[in-house]
Amino acid sequence: AAVSKxxxxxxxxxxxxxxxxxxxxxEGSPRTVSTLDYARDDKIFAGEWSxxxxxxxVKYEEWEFCHVLEGVCELVADGGxxxxxxxGDSFIIEPGFSGVWRVIEPMKxxxxxxxx
Numbered sequence: 001a002a003v004s005k006x007x008x009x010x011x012x013x014x015x016x017x018x019x020x021x022x023x024x025x026x027e028g029s030p031r032t033v034s035t036l037d038y039a040r041d042d043k044i045f046a047g048e049w050s051x052x053x054x055x056x057x058v059k060y061e062e063w064e065f066c067h068v069l070e071g072v073c074e075l076v077a078d079g080g081x082x083x084x085x086x087x088g089d090s091f092i093i094e095p096g097f098s099g100v101w102r103v104i105e106p107m108k109x110x111x112x113x114x115x116x
Contacts, residue, residue, distance in 0.1 A: 011048035013037035030054025055102035071107025
């Protein structure tokens with residue numbers, strides 16, 4: 001039989017729930033839930049991610065495509081303006097982004113992450 005080269009990203013993968021590391025938290029006590037639906041060569045990962053209200057520092061060494069399924073968040077680059085994303089929005093975070101990820105309304109996104 002032929003091997004399918006199609007993979008559904010539906011949030012049904014391995015699930016991990018955790019609090020954001022306290023040394024990164026800026027506001028609240030946010031928690032995240034991640035599901036991993038796809039991984040290849042320890043370089044590419046895809047799945048769903050959700051988070052409760054709060055804000056924390058982020059520093060990206062990886063490239064990430066995000067598509068917001070529900071909720072509202074803001075990304076604030078160090079020294080930059082807040083950029084808000086909500087249901088239906090898609091965006092890319094490039095390596096080198098450093099700033100704050102703020103969840104304004106509990107959110108869920110689908111993601112693809114690539115490490116070079």
